Amino acid sequence: MSRPATESHDPAGSDGDGTRGAYPPPVRRIALDRAPTVVADDPAERPLVSPSIERALRPATGRERLRIDELSIFYGDAPKPAVNAVTLPVHEGEVLALIGPSGCGKTTLLRSLNRLIELTPGARRQGRIVLDGEDIDGLEMTRLRRRVSMVFQQPNPFPMSIFDNVAYALREQSRKRPSKRDLLPRVEHALRRAGLWDEVSHDLSRPALRLSGGQQQRLCIARALAVEPEVLLMDEPCSALDPISTTVIEQLIHELRSELAIVIVTHNLQQARRVADNVAFMYLGDLIEYGPTEELFERPRAERTREYVGGTFG
Amino acid sequence: MSTPTLPARPAGGAGAGAGSGANGPRERLRRLRAELRHWRVTDLIGVAAAWVVGIGLCVVAASILGYMLVQGLRYLSLDLLVTQPEPSLNQTRSGGILDPILGTVIMVIVGTLIALPLAVGAALWVVEFGRPRWLARTVESMIEVIAGSPSIVIAIFGLAIFQLPLMSWMSFTADGGAVFGRSFLTAGAMMSLIAIPSIFTATREALLSIPQHLREASYALGKTRWSTIRAVLLPSVRPGIATGTALGMGRIAGDTAIIVVLLGATLRIEPEGGVPLWGTLTGTGSTLTSYVYNNSPAGEGGAPEKAYAAAFVLLLIVLALNALVSIAGRRDPARTLQK
Numbered sequence: 257m258s259r260p261a262t263e264s265h266d267p268a269g270s271d272g273d274g275t276r277g278a279y280p281p282p283v284r285r286i287a288l289d290r291a292p293t294v295v296a297d298d299p300a301e302r303p304l305v306s307p308s309i310e311r312a313l314r315p316a317t318g319r320e321r322l323r324i325d326e327l328s329i330f331y332g333d334a335p336k337p338a339v340n341a342v343t344l345p346v347h348e349g350e351v352l353a354l355i356g357p358s359g360c361g362k363t364t365l366l367r368s369l370n371r372l373i374e375l376t377p378g379a380r381r382q383g384r385i386v387l388d389g390e391d392i393d394g395l396e397m398t399r400l401r402r403r404v405s406m407v408f409q410q411p412n413p414f415p416m417s418i419f420d421n422v423a424y425a426l427r428e429q430s431r432k433r434p435s436k437r438d439l440l441p442r443v444e445h446a447l448r449r450a451g452l453w454d455e456v457s458h459d460l461s462r463p464a465l466r467l468s469g470g471q472q473q474r475l476c477i478a479r480a481l482a483v484e485p486e487v488l489l490m491d492e493p494c495s496a497l498d499p500i501s502t503t504v505i506e507q508l509i510h511e512l513r514s515e516l517a518i519v520i521v522t523h524n525l526q527q528a529r530r531v532a533d534n535v536a537f538m539y540l541g542d543l544i545e546y547g548p549t550e551e552l553f554e555r556p557r558a559e560r561t562r563e564y565v566g567g568t569f570g
Numbered sequence: 571m572s573t574p575t576l577p578a579r580p581a582g583g584a585g586a587g588a589g590s591g592a593n594g595p596r597e598r599l600r601r602l603r604a605e606l607r608h609w610r611v612t613d614l615i616g617v618a619a620a621w622v623v624g625i626g627l628c629v630v631a632a633s634i635l636g637y638m639l640v641q642g643l644r645y646l647s648l649d650l651l652v653t654q655p656e657p658s659l660n661q662t663r664s665g666g667i668l669d670p671i672l673g674t675v676i677m678v679i680v681g682t683l684i685a686l687p688l689a690v691g692a693a694l695w696v697v698e699f700g701r702p703r704w705l706a707r708t709v710e711s712m713i714e715v716i717a718g719s720p721s722i723v724i725a726i727f728g729l730a731i732f733q734l735p736l737m738s739w740m741s742f743t744a745d746g747g748a749v750f751g752r753s754f755l756t757a758g759a760m761m762s763l764i765a766i767p768s769i770f771t772a773t774r775e776a777l778l779s780i781p782q783h784l785r786e787a788s789y790a791l792g793k794t795r796w797s798t799i800r801a802v803l804l805p806s807v808r809p810g811i812a813t814g815t816a817l818g819m820g821r822i823a824g825d826t827a828i829i830v831v832l833l834g835a836t837l838r839i840e841p842e843g844g845v846p847l848w849g850t851l852t853g854t855g856s857t858l859t860s861y862v863y864n865n866s867p868a869g870e871g872g873a874p875e876k877a878y879a880a881a882f883v884l885l886l887i888v889l890a891l892n893a894l895v896s897i898a899g900r901r902d903p904a905r906t907l908q909k
């Protein structure tokens with residue numbers, strides 16, 4: 257197997273699943289090479305990966321954009337990591353949903369993918385995150401965050417006009433300020449992709465904070481799309497919205513899926529079911545189960561998953 | 571014991587009796603009596619005392635305003651506003667208050683221009699960087715010290731500094747070679763100190779109220795700290811900065827000690843040297859506060875009528891600045907951030 261060794265990994269001896277307790281991270285044996293994803297040859301070593309994961313991982317789903325490899329995050333002096341040795345792939349053209357009870361580390365995991373976690377004092381990371389074959393630590397921070405952009409739980413447009421919200425994302429650092437007219441086509445494109453153009457095109461100079469909550473969130477999506485990311489991170493993007501706005505955004509996620517990879521955190525199981533191709537279930541920092549949405553909800557393999565998706569958790 | 575609600579607002583249900591009589595004053599009084607019967611004596615006394623104090627303060631404020639209005643309007647005339655003061659004890663020949671009005675305006679502008687960047691910069695540094703922690707704390711407590719210092723202390727300290735030969739460029743050197751130390755610039759520099767605390771505090775509070783995820787939204791677009799401050803944070807805190815600035819301007823306009831000690835309190839604006847603007851800045855002058863002081867019965871007592879007129883104008887200026895505070899503080903809904 258062609259997995260490159262990294263310092264932070266467990267020593268060779270503990271590579272077997274037995275030492276990891278009952279619920280080992282299921283897909284950690286998948287090769288890290290750049291070729292189309294190859295699934296580890298011995299199925300016995302991946303007990304909790306649904307059989308049809310092969311289907312999910314085949315290039316048909318798109319090539320692998322992001323690989324989370326044995327990722328652990330510690331906060332301050334807490335002995336237990338908030339994210340514990342999680343390994344996950346993210347493919348082009350897929351929606352990956354992270355589900356799990358509150359405090360299980362979903363946000364922490366998401367925020368480490370664009371290194372936003374480094375803004376939190378005392379947060380430490382172990383393990384690797386690879387974007388298109390490159391370790392994200394080796395990428396320039398501003399570049400990384402434009403390739404892996406993010407939508408937050410609270411709609412948080414900047415206190416400026418609708419146009420400027422998107423244009424701000426487009427203006428790159430230390431460049432000559434492009435004129436409004438130069439930016440307009442790209443702003444329009446981003447707003448169209450976010451399904452907001454028809455509602456706001458008559459007056460782009462309106463303050464963004466005058467928009468409704470659902471529109472604000474779509475503006476934030478437009479802002480995140482304007483930088484042409486390869487991966488879009490969404491942290492419970494609908495939790496502050498009404499059901500209709502939620503439906504609109506789910507529809508949007510559906511349409512965007514073909515163009516980029518989406519990782520969405522949600523505490524809403526129905527939503528995960530509606531929008532996701534693959535689902536990862538986390539519990540207390542551990543990745544318990546990962547697999548295609550249908551499999552995970554209909555035939556969960558781990559007891560914990562069964563309890564959680566069956567609604568009897570806790 | 572539950573806290574009593576203010577009797578002024580009879581408990582709900584008033585809308586239930588739809589008839590016009592049910593809401594009439596007599597009915598209200600009856601309800602009030604009924605409610606008061608359930609109150610403890612101490613509560614009744616407390617509420618009564620609060621009412622007396624509140625009304626008393628209103629009376630005091632209204633009398634100041636009323637007195638100044640009457641006295642001011644009696645002596646105020648357009649002529650007074652646009653003529654320069656003259657050094658004469660004869661009231662008919664002592665001129666107007668044009669120079670003190672201009673002096674107040676210049677003083678406010680100079681002091682604010684110095685205070686604004688310093689205070690906003692300090693607030694940005696404390697909230698957005700704030701490392702090392704002890705230095706940030708020290709900065710905050712130093713600003714509190716300045717806020718608590720009487721302005722006369724600030725004034726004589728300023729005089730000590732600006733009379734140093736090194737500082738002669740800010741005022742002028744007298745014939746004997748001594749640095750005069752008094753000018754719009756030196757007074758403005760010390761005036762900025764009394765404006766800094768309110769601008770700093772308002773800016774800091776506004777920055778602290780910005781939710782962290784708004785900053786992160788900017789970083790998540792690959793933006794640097796600096797462009798986040800410039801494009802996201804500063805626009806968000808503009809109302810806070812405006813409020814603090816208007817407050818600081820009011821304090822500058824109303825201060826007397828620094829004017830008397832550091833502006834020279836010359837009757838007229840006396841520019842230094844030939845350069846137009848710079849000459850005024852390094853020269854001396856007076857403001858409405860020093861004019862009132864010097865002409866009131868408390869001071870030289872030269873012209874109490876004109877002192878009243880000047881005091882009235884000063885009051886108008888400060889009230890206008892206070893109105894600015896509330897306009898600036900009224901949050902533009904388009905800029906109000908969600909928490």
Ligand SMILES: Nc1ncnc2c1ncn2[C@@H]1O[C@H](COP(=O)(O)OP(=O)(O)O)[C@@H](O)[C@H]1O
Pocket residue numbers: 331332338356357358359360361362363364365376
């Ligand atoms: N800034 C922080 N400092 C310390 N502990 C944190 C911080 N943020 C999150 N945690 C802890 O990390 C764990 C995971 O949190 P989080 O990733 O926010 O979970 P989720 O998004 O799944 O609800 C929780 O136990 C939480 O208490």
Ligand SMILES: [Mg+2]
Pocket residue numbers: 362363364
């Ligand atoms: Mg979360």
